[in-house]
Amino acid sequence: MHIRSIVAPLLKWFAGNARDLPWRRTRDPYAIWISEVMLQQTQVKTVIPYWRRWMEQLPDIASLAAADEDTVIKLWEGLGYYSRARNLQKAARLICEELSGKFPRDLGGVLALPGVGRYTAGAICSIAYNQPEPLVDGNVARVLTRLLGIERPSKQKQVVEQLWLVTADLVKHAVGLQRTSQRNAAAFNQAMMELGALICTPRNPLCHDCPLKGHCIARKQNKVNRIPVLAKRAPVxxxxxxxxxxxxxxxxxxxxxxxxxxxxxxxxxxxxxxxxxxxxxxxxxxxxxxxxxxxxxxxxxxxxxxxxxxxxxxxxxxxxxxxxxxxxxxxxxxxxxxxxxxxxxxxxxxxxxxxxx
Ligand code: SF4
Missing domain, CATH: 3.90.79.10 (Nucleoside Triphosphate Pyrophosphohydrolase)
Structure with missing residues (x-):
């Protein structure tokens, strides 16, 4: 099986099963950026009210740049990892001061913003602009290591690089299948994450309902519960x-x-x-x-x-x-x-x- 054969069935599954999330109703890179940063380490249902409140009070880059610190961190209170909220504001101020208030449109420009790593940059460029940029988060890593039957620790450097290379190829392939009016880079990356969140879950994945079950090495080899291989946690x-x-x-x-x-x-x-x-x-x-x-x-x-x-x-x-x-x-x-x-x-x-x- 070539891994590219997962793209078409995954896109079809996503078209019929994607959750209707508020940040999926927009292509505004600012709104998508805020949602992606909030979603790191936090569940969707927790993020929804936070994102709504944030977008009501700070609806654009200019309002975030001009807000006082207490307003910003109050809107983040309870989400944890507060340096993220501060970095959002730092980045908004940089965009206003150096980029005439316009959100950057290329991967390099997005990556240059404070607090933005390659996952967030890939998410913004693919979801907001439909650019064929890859992303790997915990959900994507789990789905791919199972599909490919990778039995080495999923955070090992070589494995991480392998996953990024595979997704880079897959998202380009998805765009190659795109017809007019489709946005396959946005759809493919979100579909991988959605499959990890809804079907290919960490425990008891719903393999019976999985659109990729015929392609999955972990399932064929009965290793679903052993993959991904996780590193030992640091002592507390x-x-x-x-x-x-x-x-x-x-x-x-x-x-x-x-x-x-x-x-x-x-x-x-x-x-x-x-x-x-x-x-x-x-x-x-x-x-x-x-x-x-x-x-x-x-x-x-x-x-x-x-x-x-x-x-x-x-x-x-x-x-x-x-x-x-x-x-x-x-x-x-x-x-x-x-x-x-x-x-x-x-x-x-x-x-x-x-x-x-
Ligand atoms: S078949 Fe099961 S383990 Fe394989 S990708 Fe689908 S849900 Fe995940």
């Missing part, structure tokens, strides 16, 4: 944090995370990483907050993961009747009623919601 580290909601008369104290750190630009309650499991919140409060003798009240424990870290955030409340002097801390007081408008990290949003209950 546990970390303990203690944080304080310091409150007086409906106001709470928050700090902005400094630039260069994970979640920079977001706001959070004062908190510290404590290596020693014996550290007591009252001792920490008296040394870090300099509020004298305090008895913090336990509010909640939030477990969350960031990359290889499993974080345990223990949140405490310190209530005061008068505005405390927090000479050792940089930050600001905000009313609890306005906390919803401030971009907070996900863990601290949960703590804020608990506090407001």
């Amino acid at each position: 580290s546990k970390r303990r944090f203690i944080g304080f909601i310091i409150a007086w008369h409906g106001n709470v104290f928050v700090q902005r995370r400094p630039s260069g750190e994970v979640n920079s630009g977001f706001w959070e309650f004062p908190n510290w990483l404590v290596d020693d499991t014996q550290v007591q919140p009252a001792d920490l409060a008296s040394t870090k907050l300099a509020l004298g003798q305090v008895e913090p009240e336990s509010l909640c424990i939030i477990n969350h993961s960031i990359t290889c870290y499993r974080n345990r955030l223990e949140m405490f409340v310190i209530l005061r009747t008068r505005k405390p002097l927090l000479a050792k801390l940089k930050g600001k007081w905000v009313s609890v009623a306005n906390l919803g408008e401030l971009p907070l990290t996900t863990a601290h949003r949960k703590a804020a919601n608990q506090f407001a209950c």
Whole structure:
């Protein structure tokens, strides 16, 4: 079987089975770019409301370039990987300042934008402009390694390069089959991703319903559950944090995370990483907050993961009747009623919601 023989049945399947997603109703490269960046590591159903909100408030490159940082990261709050939102704005400003506000139309120009790698550039050029540019994401890699019966780790450099070469050939072949009014580069790349999302899923793929089942080496050799071969995950580290909601008369104290750190630009309650499991919140409060003798009240424990870290955030409340002097801390007081408008990290949003209950 030549791998090119998958193209026609895949295109036919996509024409009848593609999901009606809001970003599929446009060819605006800006709208497609936003959707592609949001979709990285995030499920379609989560992204839809985020994308809609973003497009309502920042409908074009100029509005994104002109927006203030809090607006941008507030619209991203909950999606994680916040450097992506910042890179979107950096790229929008570059487009306005250096490209007269026009989204680049060629792969090199798109690749030159901050935060844009070859997957995103391939997605924009193929989906918005129907250019025969390839893309490989996790879904495409899974489908192709199974179709080709590749039993080496799918993230191994040679395998990755092989997959890019194969898809580059396939998308060109798809365009070669194109008739007037068809957009086969856009359709083929989206079809590969759609098949991975709906049929060729990581566990229990629906091989019976697969339009490519007759072409699939993993299926023929009964190796579907062994392919793709995934690399071992990095070992995880546990970390303990203690944080304080310091409150007086409906106001709470928050700090902005400094630039260069994970979640920079977001706001959070004062908190510290404590290596020693014996550290007591009252001792920490008296040394870090300099509020004298305090008895913090336990509010909640939030477990969350960031990359290889499993974080345990223990949140405490310190209530005061008068505005405390927090000479050792940089930050600001905000009313609890306005906390919803401030971009907070996900863990601290949960703590804020608990506090407001
Ligand atoms: S036959 Fe099964 S394993 Fe092969 S591509 Fe289709 S869904 Fe994936």
